[in-house]
Every structure is written in C-alpha cells, then in structure tokens.
Amino acid sequence: MDVKVGIPRALFYYQYYPLWKTFFEELDAQVVLSEHTTAKILDEGIKSCVSEACLPVKIFYGHVMNIKDKVDYLFIPRFTSISKKEYICPKFGGLPDMIRNSIKGLPPLIDTEINLRKSKKNAIKAAMETGGFFTKDKRKIERAYKKALESYREFNEKIKQGALPSDILDRKLNVIKKSNEPELNILVIGHVYNLYDSFINMDLIDKLRKNGVKIMTIDMVEEDIARKNAGLLPKKMFWNFGSRAFGSVMNFLDKEDIDGIIYLMSFGCGVDSFVCDLIERRVRKTKDVPFIILTLDEHSGQAGMDTRLEAFIDMVRWRYRNENNVSAYG
Ligand code: SF4
Known part of the structure; x- marks a missing residue:
C-alpha cells in the first residue's frame, strides 16, 4: 500500500x-x-x-x-x-x-x-x-x-497568463461574469493564502468577478520585472513578499490601466503592516487610483466586508463613468 x-x-x-x-x-x-x-x-x-x-x-x-x-x-x-x-x-x-x-x-x-x-x-x-x-x-x-x-x-x-491559483487548484476555470457593466481592472494585493482561500477572504474573488471585475494579482508579474522595480527602493527589502509586492505594483502602475487597488491584510501581521503602508504611500504619490485596505481576522464579519467592498466598487465605477474626474480619496 x-x-x-x-x-x-x-x-x-x-x-x-x-x-x-x-x-x-x-x-x-x-x-x-x-x-x-x-x-x-x-x-x-x-x-x-x-x-x-x-x-x-x-x-x-x-x-x-x-x-x-x-x-x-x-x-x-x-x-x-x-x-x-x-x-x-x-x-x-x-x-x-x-x-x-x-x-x-x-x-x-x-x-x-x-x-x-x-x-x-x-x-x-x-x-x-x-x-x-x-x-x-x-x-x-x-x-x-x-x-x-x-x-x-x-x-x-x-x-x-491570467489564471488565479485557486482557479487551477480548485479547477474553477469557467467563471461566469454576471455584471453587464464595463469590466473594471482591480489589482488585489496580499499573501497567496489570503487571496485564494475563499473562507479566509469571505469569497472576495467570486464577489469581485460577479461585479464585473477583472482581477490582477502580483503573482502575474514576472519575478525579474518585480525585482528590477523593487530596486527603485533606497534600501533592499528584507522580505521576499515585500519586494515581490512592491515591484509588481510599480509594474502595474506603470504599464496597466488599473481602476482600483485592494490590499488584503492579516490583522497582526508585521510584514503586511510595513509593506501595505509602503505601497499605499507610493501609490498615492504616483497615481490617482482608489486604494482600500481590507483587514482579516477571525472576528471579521461578512456584512462589514461586503459593505466596504460594494462601496469601493461603486466608487471605482462612478470614477470610471466620469472619466476619473472624481478624486480617488474623497
Ligand atoms: S504573520 Fe503575516 S506573513 Fe507571517 S504567516 Fe501570518 S500573515 Fe503570513
């Protein structure tokens, strides 16, 4: 056996x-x-x-x-x-x-x-x-x-090529887009285990897709490119996740048409608290793009998460309709 x-x-x-x-x-x-x-x-x-x-x-x-x-x-x-x-x-x-x-x-x-x-x-x-x-x-x-x-x-x-690890691992490749609205490009940043475990993130990926969002993640950027961009920092990053996330975000800001950014963060995570702050500051300095932080812990409630997410998507869509003539930060 x-x-x-x-x-x-x-x-x-x-x-x-x-x-x-x-x-x-x-x-x-x-x-x-x-x-x-x-x-x-x-x-x-x-x-x-x-x-x-x-x-x-x-x-x-x-x-x-x-x-x-x-x-x-x-x-x-x-x-x-x-x-x-x-x-x-x-x-x-x-x-x-x-x-x-x-x-x-x-x-x-x-x-x-x-x-x-x-x-x-x-x-x-x-x-x-x-x-x-x-x-x-x-x-x-x-x-x-x-x-x-x-x-x-x-x-x-x-x-x-654009698949998410959860699509491949759970063999969920036929994802139906339910919204009739134009597709929004949203970059979702976070550790793989937060992004692709639908229990931890309360079905974030499916909810975004049902709202007509095309999801982009830092894992879609070639490692060499991410690393080269991370070299823009005055000091080399200590953590692998930090340089990967920072370098990939820089690539998206530079090359892609991003309508919004979501940072999915674990409560009490030292790495996230540092990397998220660094990325948020850089995004605000570089581009007028809405940025939201969603924090996860065992007390996170579904209703709170849904409300924040829906409000964020509404705001991104409103900006989209108004050709971004609306401030990303209120
Ligand atoms: S502390 Fe942060 S980086 Fe470490 S395992 Fe937890 S979520 Fe991951």
Whole structure:
C-alpha cells in the first residue's frame, strides 16, 4: 500500500502544491489533502494555536487537526528563505516546532528546511532530504524533483497568463461574469493564502468577478520585472513578499490601466503592516487610483466586508463613468 503524505490546504499550499504533489507521487506516495477551510477547521485551529498568531497560521493548525489521523507523514517544510538574500516571515521557520509542541498525536513530520537565501541550489538538497523518507534511490529522487519543477513551471505559466491559483487548484476555470457593466481592472494585493482561500477572504474573488471585475494579482508579474522595480527602493527589502509586492505594483502602475487597488491584510501581521503602508504611500504619490485596505481576522464579519467592498466598487465605477474626474480619496 502507498505511503500517505498529508499536506494541509493552507499557507504555501497555494503557491507550491503542484510541485509537492508531483514530487511525492513520482516517489509512489499518495498525497492526501485536508478539506477546504470551514468554520470547524478555523475553530479547531483557534483552540490548538496560541492566540497571538495571525489568522492564516491558526487556520493552518486547523488543517493539521483535520488531516493528522489520516496519514503516515505530515509535510510541514521549514521555510527560511525562498529567494536569494531575502527572508520570509519567521512564523514559517518555526511552524514545524510550533505544531509539534502544541498538537498531540501527530504522525512523523517531514520538516525539511527550505533555505534559498544563499543559493537556489539548496532546493535540490531539500528535495534529496525529503525524498529520503520514501526511497534510497537518489536518481529516482532527482527525476521526481525534475518532474515536480516542470509541474511548477506549468502552474506559474498559467498564472502569468491570467489564471488565479485557486482557479487551477480548485479547477474553477469557467467563471461566469454576471455584471453587464464595463469590466473594471482591480489589482488585489496580499499573501497567496489570503487571496485564494475563499473562507479566509469571505469569497472576495467570486464577489469581485460577479461585479464585473477583472482581477490582477502580483503573482502575474514576472519575478525579474518585480525585482528590477523593487530596486527603485533606497534600501533592499528584507522580505521576499515585500519586494515581490512592491515591484509588481510599480509594474502595474506603470504599464496597466488599473481602476482600483485592494490590499488584503492579516490583522497582526508585521510584514503586511510595513509593506501595505509602503505601497499605499507610493501609490498615492504616483497615481490617482482608489486604494482600500481590507483587514482579516477571525472576528471579521461578512456584512462589514461586503459593505466596504460594494462601496469601493461603486466608487471605482462612478470614477470610471466620469472619466476619473472624481478624486480617488474623497
Ligand atoms: S506573513 Fe503575516 S500573515 Fe503570513 S504567516 Fe507571517 S504573520 Fe501570518
């Protein structure tokens, strides 16, 4: 019988799942995903996690609870850095230890460190270590890793062409545009796990699409271009997400016809509080375009979110009809 590897449907699942799935399957393991996020998963996460953690981490805990008894291994990589000379949020580095120390009855964790700060070559080292849980055949692991990279490239290619990760991962490619109004271009900025988990963001993506919005995201911009634009900052950004978000926003402001910007922010997130402020200031200085911040935590209410979103879209549409002869900031 195949060994079962559990992957929580949370955090970097939305960025790396095609890579991880191919890799494990090429090593003859069966990949088991936790269910889509629900109120029950969130509740389980809140109960098992420290209260200071951000909402995405609490939800990750809930997904671990949802899947831990169904698998032989749980894959919770220890992410330190995913790009040269940049770091990601320290919560990712501590995640396997946090989970181990607060949830009982876990299967063995595969907690390989992913640290590409010095060199991308460390990725193959991490792949060899992870593959070692399933086979001693090093060539098989190398082949599995190569195939996994191909899947990852295809996934990213579709995103660059305008698909959203949730469209691909949930196979929701036939999205119907319900509004008869002209299409608005709205850039939505945020971490992948906030943007593409429809429970966390209270169906933001579908709501925007039903209102005739074409969604643009920072993931649609080529990494090289984002990085080059991020170089405009007087000091190099410490976080991968920061340089990616800032550089991509600059590209959209420069090249695309953007009608509005939404920043989806996690309450209590240090990275978001800094990056959001930096981007908002730069946008206000550069272009007259409406900008709204929507903050998410476990107490966020559907009604409040809907009201703010509808008011924002109405305002953007009003500006659109009046050829932008209306101030973006009231
Ligand atoms: S970057 Fe922010 S939202 Fe993401 S895990 Fe860290 S604190 Fe949470």
